Amino acid sequence: MATATIEPPAARTSARPNLVIAVLAFAGMSASFMQTILIPIQAKLPELLNAGRDDTAWVITVTLLVSAICTPVSGKLGDMYGKRLVAVVLLSLLITGSVISALSPTVVPLIIGRGLQGTGMGVVPLGIAILRDTLPRERLGSAIALVSATLGVGGALGLPISALVTENFDWHVLFWVAAGLGAVALTAYLLVVPAGNGSLHGRFDFFGAIGLAIGLAGLLLAVSQGNEWGWTSIPTLTWLGVGVIGLIAWGWYELHQSNPLVDLRVSARGAVLMTNLASIAMGFALFSSSIVFPQLLQMPEGAGGLGLTLLNASLILMPSGLAMLAMSPVAGRIERQVGPKPLLVAGAVIISAAYLAAVLLDLNMWLVLVINAVIGVGIGLGYAAMPTLIIQAVPLNETGAANGLNTLMRALGTSIAAAVIAAVLANSANKTATGSVPSESGFELALLFGLGAALLCAILAGLIPKPKPAVAEEPALPEGVLPPS
Template sequence: MSSVGTATETSATTKGVRPSAVIAVLAFAGMSASFMQTILIPIQAKLPELLNADRGDTAWVITVTLLVSAICTPISGKLGDMYGRRRVAVVLLALLVSGSIICALSLGTVPLIIGRGLQGTGMGVIPLGISILRDTVPKERLGSAIALVSATLGVGGALGLPISALVTEHFDWHALFWLAACLGLVSLVLYFLVVPARSTKTHGRFDYVGAAGLALGLTGLLLAVSRGNEWGWTSASTLTWLGVGVITLLLWGWYELRQQNPLIDMRVSARGAVLMTNLASIAMGFALFSSSIVFPQLLELPESTGGLGLSLLNASLILMPSGLAMLAMSPVAGRIERLIGPKPLLTAGAVIIAAAYLAAVLLDMNMWLVLVINTVIGVGIGLGYAAMPTLIMQAVPAHETGAANGLNTLMRALGTSVAAAVIAAVLANSAVATAAGPIPTKAGFDLALMFGLAAAVLCAVIATLIPRPKRAIDNENALPETMAEEHELLPTK
């Protein structure tokens, strides 16, 4: 068998498939997976006390989920392209459930880190779900469906934060992970019952060396970015991991270009439409997470220090409408995309986010302004995240949509990781000593918001430069340039 293999289609008929049920299950699974990213925020500061461990050790409970999700997302996308997206998604959900149970039963740091790592694998169900939509949903619903599943990257975290705060306020912290296990188990069962077991498959040899190289490169890069504030940006640990990450990724790219069946096809990824969309994704991910760091701190700081003095639960409820806005924009984004296409939709989303950040910089913030501005940012994110998968799928062959969407999801995660480091550094450098500890100043908050504004403007500029996609290699399976053409290529009832 050739290492490249051939694309084969299984179960071509759509008889018995209920698109509404499939969309609902994929969205629920995506929100369940992204919920794992914010599940520990309510107790993050208390982890050293709860686990009787050093703060540096407990930091890995947060970091390991970021690392594993970043590594597994593109790898699981490729595995889905090769062996079936539903099959791989079911495995990821089983790992998520296993990790949640381990965390729920853990009494120490090591098992909690292991469980959190397994939870991180679940993020791969989001790009896999987007690719499954291409196989199962008719054209008139595809745009809205992609928008909904894509938005779950942000929705799960926004909705999960108040839920986590509420649970930890009334129950033992282990209850968070029993809740996570229940969400994962429900998603797993629904996947078996509702999602059809078919997709475009490519047969061939899996690129184990490429997977290992990508894992090492991303680990080095993300460790340097996520722990740089703690270690010091010029410390030996930060510079060493940064060097390992950059050098490994360069060697990995050189290696991938020479493979017949690479983990990620670098030539396809270097196409103008794919490359520019991924760059815009990094910028939009940065813009999304900037507000996620600034607004919670602003809401929770005491009024005597310039904050708004809300509890974690109340602050979470103020921030939750942003996630609801992302959900609400899904059908709207689908209709707009059919009218004007995904590129203008991405540009419009970035412009809306930039306008919201500009208002945040110019106006004196209060609780209601934070609610409105953060909700508007959610609207912009909903539009932008709806456009990105379609832009990617227009430019890649059908048998590579899993890997391509996985890489795009990774780019969004990279943007959020960089934002977490940069915004945290900005706020820390502006902080002044008080009896309650270091408190960020108004100038620090304004500068952090300016970074979010700059990222949104950069995203809008990049979006306008995305070229018209060339036809993908396998023309008969490529996503058309307008959603109006999709009906020709997708099975219908």
């Protein structure tokens, strides 16, 4: 049976907390930047790579799949072997994937490189777990808010950077930029972040990791490709079956392990379960606007859009990411005063109000900027609260794995939103001289879906029970080891 050890206080206190926070946040933003790096040239990939559209779709899909699988796995590895060590490995893989992608003339090596880039998303839950290990309680709330927000900030800030690069340079330069960001993050990690130690001993659950990979791959492939394949087609239903059956079998297997990849008994606790369900809903609400607003901004004015270029549209959407960053210290102060649960409820209510305004008002460029920024405020508050709610409800030695699972739940929400909102807009499309474009009713329905997800998040957040103190789950301290400060 796995045993747990407690690190001495010296390993849990950083002499440079501001630098540690900055490095962890930069690493998170660098990893999340990989999610939007190809959006400016996504439609051109078949031409650029001399490949079919089905093949080039994997350039986007593989990053989603790998990042979804990697986050809980890397969290568990961090709990066992040391969080900084695992984060350094992930950043090294991200850099390797970026270099392979930068040198790729064809689609196959690019898919491999993009898969390796997807591993980098594991640094976000690891960063949150490192904060719990290294920072005093009074600094923890705002620091977690900042690192957690990088899941949205990296994409929001990365889109205009990607658009600017692709408009002025060869598309391969995007990946050299990504490699450079990864190299800076890796160097800073090695120089600033304390090494720490693993807190779990025992054998890694390889079969659990394989089972989770199979289940998630099936589910995410069905969700992400359903619009392309058809929701009732044999490939979609087959992969959906593989995903559902695989996850059920994986869950049964995990419940019979002494050191499981994901402790489902801990995950089934009311506070953890409701927080993860709320995370799916908030991820859906976040990504709904990320699909609707770019299309609305770039659609020709004659078709009902606002007629902006990709770069200008990206600049209009960028303040959302800045709002998430700006809310980090505010969220930390609010969390210390009222706790994380009201913070999550408030974030969901703010997002709901923004979507309601988007549905009721006649949108123009400036209204989209303001509404999207308000959504960023709500996301910043919500994403700050979720890791704290998880941390309060799980043992210290499960922090990495539990936050990895929560990050996965947010990603699952964004994946579902991508499929649902794309289907809504596609089904509402009108034929024009330049092709099919979504109708006004399609945009309105998509925004209503975002509103519904935000309201659902608020309801689920309100139902989160008060967690039992996580310290009760931790083993007795060995003789001669002082309790953590």
